[in-house]
Amino acid sequence: MDILLGLATVFSSPALLGWVVLAALVGMVVGAIPGLTASAAIAMLLPVTFYMEPLSALAFLYVIGKSGRYGGSIAAILFNTPGTAASAATQIDGYPLSQRGLSSKAMKVATVSSIIGDFTGELLLIAGVGVIAAIALKLGPPELFAIYVAAFVVIGSVIGKSVVKGLASAALGVLIQMIGTDPISAVERFTFGSYDMLNGIGLVPLMIGMFVLAEVLSQIENRGKTIEQYEEPSSDEARARNRLTWTEYKPCMPHVIRSSFIGAFIGMLPGLGSAIAAFVAYGEGKRRAKNSEDWGKGALEGVAAPEAANNAVSGPSMAPLLTLGIPGSTIGAILVGVFLIHGIQIGPTLFLTSRELVYSLFAAGLVGIAAYGLIGFYGAAFVGRFITRIPTDILYPLIFLTSFVAAYSSRGSLFDVWIMVVAGFFGWMMKKLDFNPAAFVIAFVLAGGAEETFRQSLLLSDHGLLIFVTRPVALGFLSLGVATVFLRARALSREARAAALEDA
Amino acid sequence: MDRRTFLQTTAMAGIAVSFAGAAAAEWKPRRPLNIIVPYKAGGGTDAYARAVSAAAADRLPVPVVIVNKPGASGMTGAIAASTAKPDGNTILLHSTGSFLFTSMLKETELSPFDGFQMIAQIGNLKVSLAVPAGSPIKSVQDLVDAAKASPGKLRWAHTGRGGRFHVTGQTFLNSLGLEAVDVPFKGGAAARAAVLGEQVDFAFLGIQQGRGFEDQMTRLAVVATDRDELAPNVPTFAELGFDVPLVSSPIILYARDGVDAEIISGIEAAMAEIVAAPEFAELVNAKGTLPLYRTGAEAAAAVQAMKDAATPVIDALKTN
Numbered sequence: 001m002d003i004l005l006g007l008a009t010v011f012s013s014p015a016l017l018g019w020v021v022l023a024a025l026v027g028m029v030v031g032a033i034p035g036l037t038a039s040a041a042i043a044m045l046l047p048v049t050f051y052m053e054p055l056s057a058l059a060f061l062y063v064i065g066k067s068g069r070y071g072g073s074i075a076a077i078l079f080n081t082p083g084t085a086a087s088a089a090t091q092i093d094g095y096p097l098s099q100r101g102l103s104s105k106a107m108k109v110a111t112v113s114s115i116i117g118d119f120t121g122e123l124l125l126i127a128g129v130g131v132i133a134a135i136a137l138k139l140g141p142p143e144l145f146a147i148y149v150a151a152f153v154v155i156g157s158v159i160g161k162s163v164v165k166g167l168a169s170a171a172l173g174v175l176i177q178m179i180g181t182d183p184i185s186a187v188e189r190f191t192f193g194s195y196d197m198l199n200g201i202g203l204v205p206l207m208i209g210m211f212v213l214a215e216v217l218s219q220i221e222n223r224g225k226t227i228e229q230y231e232e233p234s235s236d237e238a239r240a241r242n243r244l245t246w247t248e249y250k251p252c253m254p255h256v257i258r259s260s261f262i263g264a265f266i267g268m269l270p271g272l273g274s275a276i277a278a279f280v281a282y283g284e285g286k287r288r289a290k291n292s293e294d295w296g297k298g299a300l301e302g303v304a305a306p307e308a309a310n311n312a313v314s315g316p317s318m319a320p321l322l323t324l325g326i327p328g329s330t331i332g333a334i335l336v337g338v339f340l341i342h343g344i345q346i347g348p349t350l351f352l353t354s355r356e357l358v359y360s361l362f363a364a365g366l367v368g369i370a371a372y373g374l375i376g377f378y379g380a381a382f383v384g385r386f387i388t389r390i391p392t393d394i395l396y397p398l399i400f401l402t403s404f405v406a407a408y409s410s411r412g413s414l415f416d417v418w419i420m421v422v423a424g425f426f427g428w429m430m431k432k433l434d435f436n437p438a439a440f441v442i443a444f445v446l447a448g449g450a451e452e453t454f455r456q457s458l459l460l461s462d463h464g465l466l467i468f469v470t471r472p473v474a475l476g477f478l479s480l481g482v483a484t485v486f487l488r489a490r491a492l493s494r495e496a497r498a499a500a501l502e503d504a
Numbered sequence: 505m506d507r508r509t510f511l512q513t514t515a516m517a518g519i520a521v522s523f524a525g526a527a528a529a530e531w532k533p534r535r536p537l538n539i540i541v542p543y544k545a546g547g548g549t550d551a552y553a554r555a556v557s558a559a560a561a562d563r564l565p566v567p568v569v570i571v572n573k574p575g576a577s578g579m580t581g582a583i584a585a586s587t588a589k590p591d592g593n594t595i596l597l598h599s600t601g602s603f604l605f606t607s608m609l610k611e612t613e614l615s616p617f618d619g620f621q622m623i624a625q626i627g628n629l630k631v632s633l634a635v636p637a638g639s640p641i642k643s644v645q646d647l648v649d650a651a652k653a654s655p656g657k658l659r660w661a662h663t664g665r666g667g668r669f670h671v672t673g674q675t676f677l678n679s680l681g682l683e684a685v686d687v688p689f690k691g692g693a694a695a696r697a698a699v700l701g702e703q704v705d706f707a708f709l710g711i712q713q714g715r716g717f718e719d720q721m722t723r724l725a726v727v728a729t730d731r732d733e734l735a736p737n738v739p740t741f742a743e744l745g746f747d748v749p750l751v752s753s754p755i756i757l758y759a760r761d762g763v764d765a766e767i768i769s770g771i772e773a774a775m776a777e778i779v780a781a782p783e784f785a786e787l788v789n790a791k792g793t794l795p796l797y798r799t800g801a802e803a804a805a806a807v808q809a810m811k812d813a814a815t816p817v818i819d820a821l822k823t824n
Contacts, residue, residue: 050554137701181577184688186665195583198576270697271690325716326697333544336693341554343790347716412573413580452690459687460659460703 002355003126006363009055009356019056020364023063024371030064031071032383033402037084037204038068039331040409046334054342058361061338063368065331066118066314069274070372073110073307074380077103079399081211085203085445086274086310088438089154089282093295093302100298104242107380109300110307112249113256115373117308120260121267121315122369126362129351132319136268136326141456142467144269146477147276148450153484154279155439162434163492169436173443176201183452184459196415203445205407205416209423210430210437212403217428219396252304255285259305263312268319270326274310275445281309287484315365322350322358531592531770533566538594539757542581544574548692548710548791549599552627552755555787556597559778577606577664579614586619590762592771596620599629600807601668601753608811608818609666616807620758623768624775625798625806627755627788631672631727632711632738636702637720644724644744647706648680655683661695661707664688666821669695672727672751673708675817679747696721711735712792727751733794749813754796756803772800 010016030041042061049057072087077094090110097106125132155170179190180200191197259281266277285305286295295302320326325336325346339346344354351358407420427437461467468474537560541553550572557568573581578598585596600616607615616622633644641647651658662669665688677684687704689695692713699707700720711732714723723738727748731740741748757775759768778784779797788795798806 137697140698140701140703183690184665186667186688195576195579198579271694320697324697324700326693333693337547337550340551340791341787343786345716345790348719349716413575456687456689459685462657 002359003363005356006359006361007366009360010059010363010367016053016056016059016364017367019052019060020063020368021371023060024067024368024375027064027067027069028071028074028372028376028379031068031083031087032074033083033406038065038071039334040204041068042331042334044409046338049338050341054338054344055357055360055364057338057342058335058357059364059368061331061335062318062361062365063371065335066311066365066368067372067376069310069314070111070114070118070307070376072310073114073303074107074383077106077110077303079212079215081215082207084275085207085441086278087306088207088275088441088445089278089306089310090303092282092438093297093299096296096298097300097303102242102298104380105244105248106300106303107383108242108244108377109249109252109303111373111376111380112244113252113259113304113307114311114376115369116256117260117263117310117312118314118369119366120257120308121264121312122362122365123315124264125315125318126359129319129323132268132316133323136270136320137324139269139473141453141460142471142474143477144272145450145453145457146468146474146481147266147269147272147280148446148453150283150477150481150484151276151279151446152443152450153481153488154283155442156283156485156488165434166436166439169430169439170443173440174447176206176440177444177447178451183448184455196413200448201419201444202413202416205420206423206444207441208403208407209420209425210427210441212399213420213424214427214431214437216396216400216403217424218431219392248300249304252301255281255289255301255305256308258288259285259309260312263309264316266309267313267316270317270320270332271449272313273317274313276449277313278306278310279442279446282306283484284480287487315362318362322346323348531767531774533564533593533770535593536567536569537564537771538569538571538588540571540573540581540585540588540594540596542573542575542578542596542598544572548629548712548793549597549755551791551793552788553597555784556626556775556778558787559781559784560774563777563781564774577667578602579606579612582614582620585758586614586760588760590760592759592763592767594760595623595771596758596760597626598756598758599753600756600803601629601751601810604807604811605666605668605671605814605818608814609822616756616758617804619761621761621763621768622800622803622807623757623759624772624779624800625754625756625796625803626775626779627793628796629753629755629793630711630732631669631708631751632714632723632735633673633676633706633725633741634696634699634709634714634721634723635706636699637722638702639705639722641706641724642722644741644746647724648682650705651677651680651682651684656685658684658706659687659704660684661687661689661698661704662709663690663692663695668751668753669708669710671814671817671821672748674821675751676708676741676746676748678817678820711738714738715792734789734792749817751810751814754798754803754806756807768800 027038031038042064049060069086072083073090075081075083076087076091077098080091080095082088082091094106179197181198182189262281263277266272282305285301286292289295289301291299317332321332336346403420404417407417430437457467468478539553541550543549553570557570560568573584582596585594588594604616635641641650660673662673689698692710695707695709696713698704711726714721725741725744726732726738727750728740732738776797779795785795
């Protein structure tokens with residue numbers, strides 16, 4: 001019962017406990033600020049941890065990663081701007097809820113779902129770290145590609161009025177992702193000889209531009225007009241409306257449980273990460289939901305599913321990291337560095353040499369989940385109430401400034417600021433012309449990894465595309481994606497036929 | 505082919521370890537020394553920089569600050585260092601094999617020889633050939649036989665076309681007339697995972713990638729003149745009778761053009777002391793690598809020899 005010993009270690013050290021709680025708070029705040037991602041915060045705080053005890057340092061960064069994934073949902077729900085890529089799926093339903101004055105309720109659903117997802121992932125990790133690592137090794141590029149395909153399906157859920165414009169937006173996202181160095185042949189694509197573009201367009205500045213700056217620009221345009229804002233009738237009534245009851249949360253439970261396992265599975269596979277988990281969970285949730293027509297218009301389930309999935313990634317992604325030294329994410333890569341700086345050799349021998357430390361880290365993870373859960377459940381509602389009271393002519397200039405700071409600070413690059421500005425105008429134009437910024441960003445996030453794994457698979461295969469059919473896990477995820485698209489297409493054509501009949 | 509001269513130079517540089525303690529007196533830094541690392545925190549080059557920073561704490565009057573500027577295969581950081589104020593307070597630590605090949609392949613304005621002066625070498629990253637532990641291939645000769653038996657069927661992993669692992673591996677295969685399909689992966693850890701998971705038949709990887717994974721992955725040979733101290737069981741290619749150009753990645757500190765020679769020799773002398781410090785060795789050993797000190801001039805000679813040896817390979821890659 002190593003984990004009980006680990007928990008004892010955590011609770012008997014006030015300093016460690018303090019770091020864990022601080023990390024929960026820091027992660028939430030940076031996650032909630034659009035553009036300031038948990039990985040950026042970890043990179044910035046890394047030098048501080050060199051002077052800490054190894055366990056405190058690792059626990060601090062590990063918990064920031066967890067609560068940062070959760071914190072992203074706050075901005076997604078309140079401002080329609082995902083704080084991190086992982087919460088891009090949360091905004092699909094979170095923001096409509098917020099527009100109806102139910103932001104606190106949406107945030108509570110996000111908090112509870114994140115905690116359940118995170119606990120599921122963490123417990124799976126503690127129970128089967130060895131098994132997870134063994135599975136992770138056997139899954140290669142073909143399986144990863146199949147999961148990307150299943151994740152692409154979520155684009156169908158964000159496409160609103162115009163299917164053609166939605167698909168065009170997604171195609172543009174793919175095109176912009178192609179800028180940079182070709183992942184296989186290392187040939188430069190669309191770089192126009194610029195070094196800055198060699199690494200491609202950064203996701204963080206792009207997202208800040210498309211969502212944050214574009215929103216500010218729309219607000220400037222609508223200046224003078226009465227802003228469509230939900231007026232709180234009275235603070236008591238608003239509070240009552242935002243109370244979350246078990247009857248309301250109950251329909252979310254099946255989605256949360258399914259999404260937790262989807263997230264945990266995707267977490268095992270290095271390189272996919274929480275954003276992909278959230279997209280797959282949202283797509284799969286919508287497909288199975290009884291009220292799938294409400295998804296995208298402000299369904300609580302639509303917040304619960306991606307939030308459970310993106311946090312469930314956290315725990316299992318530690319298994320390949322610790323036992324195989326394969327970092328599944330940026331945060332993971334930084335954690336590897338921390339282990340090494342403290343002289344701890346990652347790899348199969350870690351559980352022999354530093355067993356106590358590893359289980360104490362897992363225990364700190366459990367405590368961290370509880371900490372951000374409590375802070376989030378009671379604090380997020382307060383934050384939500386507070387922010388809606390700030391007048392827009394103060395709020396938006398502040399957001400405008402933050403977007404520049406955030407775009408610069410993620411990599412310390414002025415080029416990224418330009419990207420952000422260009423993306424801002426581009427996103428604003430897209431919205432004006434009824435194109436779809438969300439489809440654009442999702443396609444952008446997924447296309448790079450999908451291309452790389454697809455071409456790796458073809459290099460690994462003796463029989464071309466057959467490699468996807470002969471590997472069962474790959475086949476499973478591919479069929480899931482194809483089935484979803486097929487069902488959606490059939491539903492759409494039935495609606496179109498019904499509409500045509502009505503017209504006649 | 506200048507391989508022989510190259511061998512001699514490297515051997516000589518290895519033996520000749522110079523100490524230039526007296527020069528240190530003339531370099532009196534008043535502001536923190538910024539070392540730009542053109543890679544993310546947590547990688548091999550970064551580990552060397554962090555070790556310098558830690559070992560410098562008691563040995564330099566100013567702190568050593570590590571600035572990670574990743575991007576464009578290390579070019580982003582190099583550009584930042586080349587445009588810094590030429591006062592010697594901002595210097596670059598680069599993995600020179602990668603720097604050299606990028607500059608040769610893309611014909612960049614900056615290279616280890618253009619825009620920079622070498623201060624000192626503080627380490628070296630070596631290339632090794634690895635197979636999964638369960639593989640029927642047990643030696644380099646087995647690999648050659650397997651590749652001959654089924655040309656174009658074996659798959660091998662590296663960390664990107666045009667990178668030093670790809671260049672080394674491709675040269676090895678070409679020299680024996682072998683055909684195999686290369687599969688690029690992002691980063692050493694991903695390429696290692698492909699070996700551990702038996703997604704590929706073999707891989708060219710940094711020798712330090714095998715540390716701690718001895719039971720899952722067998723390193724068949726290392727590209728070096730001598731066996732690695734941390735992996736004494738892995739023979740060199742030369743020992744086994746295979747002729748592979750000695751491509752490695754010297755970890756070298758650079759100052760931009762325009763920095764005073766006095767400042768450079770001052771930092772050079774300080775590095776000799778830092779690299780010899782026990783805590784420096786301890787920190788880099790944890791990452792599976794070793795300290796290796798060379799003066800700027802020795803490092804430049806070694807890199808020049810490596811450049812000559814790699815030119816035909818790079819030319820072949822460019823025409824493809």
